Amino acid sequence: MGQLFQLDTFNSTVERLSGNLKIIPHKKKWTTTIILSSVLGSAAATVLTAAVAYCYFNSKYRGWKKELDQLAKSMQLLPGVPIQFKFNDIRRATKNFHETTKLGRGGFGAVYRCRLHGPKRGEALEVAVKKFTRDDNRRYEDFLAEVSVINRLRHKNIVPLVGWSYNQGGPLLIYEYMPNSSLDQHLFGRSGGKQQQPSQINRWDTRYNMVKDIATGLHYVHHEYEPMVLHRDIKANNIMIDSAFQGRLGDFGLACVVAEGKKSYTDIGAPGTLGFRSPEYIQSGKATTKSDIFAFGVLILEIITGEVAVDAVRPHLTDWVWHLHMEGRLLDAIDPLLTTEFQASDAKRLLLLGLACSNPNPSDRPTMVEAVQIITKSAPPPHVPLEKPRFVWPPEGLSLNSDYSTELSGLGSSLTVGIEMTAGHGSSENGGNSLQHRPITPMAGPSQELFSIYHTAE
Structure with missing residues (x-):
C-alpha cells in the first residue's frame, strides 16, 4: 500500500507538471505505462516471494511431519512405550525454555526443569526435559540411541525415563526430576x-x-x-x-x-x-x-x-x-x-x-x-x-579375537611401537613414572591423554 500511495503521488505530480509544461499526449501515455508496469512488477514480485516462502515452509513442515511420524513408529516398537507429551505444554511449563528453568547443559543439549500433567487425571509430574540441540545431522540419531537404551532399564539406581516429545526437528526426552541435582x-x-x-x-x-x-x-x-x-x-x-x-x-x-x-x-x-x-x-x-x-x-x-x-x-x-x-x-x-x-x-x-x-x-x-x-x-x-602397576599394551599373549585386541583398520595406525607405562620405577625427576617402549606388531601409539594421566612430572 505504501508503494501504491507513493506511485499515485508520483503520478499526480507528473500530471501536474505535464499540465504546466503542456506535455504532449503520447509522453503522458508513456509515463502511465511505466507506472503501471512498476505496480504490476512489484505485485508479481510479492506474489512470487510469497509462493516461494509458502513452498519452503510447506516443504519444511512436511519434512518435520514425516520425521515425527517415523519417530512415533520407532517409539511404539519400544517395550513399555514412553508417554508422548505435547510440545506446547512443555514450552509453557518451561516458559519457552527460559534460562531460569535450565538445570544444566551437556554434550548433546540442555536440560530444563518443569511440571507437566501426567497420564492420570489430576496427576502432576516434576520432570527434567532434555532438549537435543546438536546439529541436524546428529541430534535425531543421538535421541534414538539414548531412548533405545534408557527405556529398557528399570532399576532403583537409574534415573527413569518418563516420556518424549518433538517439535520441528527438535526431539526431547523427559526424565523424572532429581531434586538434589548431581x-x-x-x-x-x-x-x-x-x-x-x-x-x-x-x-x-x-x-x-x-x-x-x-x-x-x-x-x-x-x-x-x-x-x-x-x-x-x-x-x-x-x-x-x-x-x-x-x-x-x-x-x-x-x-x-x-x-x-x-x-x-x-x-x-x-x-x-x-x-x-x-x-x-x-x-x-x-x-x-x-x-x-x-x-x-x-x-x-x-x-x-x-x-x-x-x-x-x-x-x-x-x-x-x-x-x-x-x-x-x-x-x-x-x-x-x-x-x-x-x-x-x-x-x-x-x-x-x-x-x-x-x-x-x-x-x-x-x-x-x-x-x-x-x-x-x-x-x-x-x-x-x-x-602402581605398569600399563602393558598390547597385553601379553593377546589373541586376535580378544576383547582388547586392536582393529587396525578402524584406528588407521601404522606405528610399530607398543607402550609400557611404568609407575613407581622411574627416576625422581619424573615423579617415579616412566614410559618404556618395545617393538611389537603394528599397533596404535600412546595418546596425549595416556601420557598426561600416567606420566606425572613433579
Whole structure:
C-alpha cells in the first residue's frame, strides 16, 4: 500500500507538471505505462516471494511431519512405550525454555526443569526435559540411541525415563526430576549446585552408600539386564541424587548395547570424559565392562577424597592416592570435610577398591560382581600392590579375537611401537613414572591423554 500511495503521488505530480509544461499526449501515455508496469512488477514480485516462502515452509513442515511420524513408529516398537507429551505444554511449563528453568547443559543439549500433567487425571509430574540441540545431522540419531537404551532399564539406581516429545526437528526426552541435582555439585561445590544439604554429603555413611548405589546400578546394566549395556561415561556429574539422597546413574547419551555373543563395543575416537577413560579403551577404541569399571574406580576415589580426577596443580587422582598408598599413608587421602566418625577399615576398603578398579591393566580389575561383594562386606578388600602397576599394551599373549585386541583398520595406525607405562620405577625427576617402549606388531601409539594421566612430572 505504501508503494501504491507513493506511485499515485508520483503520478499526480507528473500530471501536474505535464499540465504546466503542456506535455504532449503520447509522453503522458508513456509515463502511465511505466507506472503501471512498476505496480504490476512489484505485485508479481510479492506474489512470487510469497509462493516461494509458502513452498519452503510447506516443504519444511512436511519434512518435520514425516520425521515425527517415523519417530512415533520407532517409539511404539519400544517395550513399555514412553508417554508422548505435547510440545506446547512443555514450552509453557518451561516458559519457552527460559534460562531460569535450565538445570544444566551437556554434550548433546540442555536440560530444563518443569511440571507437566501426567497420564492420570489430576496427576502432576516434576520432570527434567532434555532438549537435543546438536546439529541436524546428529541430534535425531543421538535421541534414538539414548531412548533405545534408557527405556529398557528399570532399576532403583537409574534415573527413569518418563516420556518424549518433538517439535520441528527438535526431539526431547523427559526424565523424572532429581531434586538434589548431581553428585559433583555436592562434592565439589560447582556453580549452580543447590547445596541444600551441605552436611548430608559430608557424612561418611552418605558417601559409603553413594558408592554402593552407583555400584548396584552398574551391576544391573552389566550383569542383570540383557542385552548388556555399557554406560561409557561414568562420572560425578552423571550421578543424580533423588529426594532420599540416593545415587542414580543418569545421562545415557553415550551408552551402548552390546550385541549378543559379544563382550565389547568399538567406536571411533573412544568417546568419554578426560580422566575417566581407561588406557586400553583409549588405545583400542573398544569399550568393555572393564572400561566402565575403570571409570567407576576413579569415581570412588573422587567420592572418598573430595578431589576431582583431573586437576591442573597435581597429578591424576589415581596417581596421587597410589603414592599415598605406597608411603603407607592411604588414609591421608580421605576428605577432611567429613564430619562424622568412621572406621578406618571401611575407609581403607573403599580406597583400595578405587585403586583396584582403576588399575591400568583391565585383566587386574575386579568385576562389578566382585566390587559389589567388597562394598557390601561379603568379601575382603582387594589386594593392591604398593607400587602402581605398569600399563602393558598390547597385553601379553593377546589373541586376535580378544576383547582388547586392536582393529587396525578402524584406528588407521601404522606405528610399530607398543607402550609400557611404568609407575613407581622411574627416576625422581619424573615423579617415579616412566614410559618404556618395545617393538611389537603394528599397533596404535600412546595418546596425549595416556601420557598426561600416567606420566606425572613433579
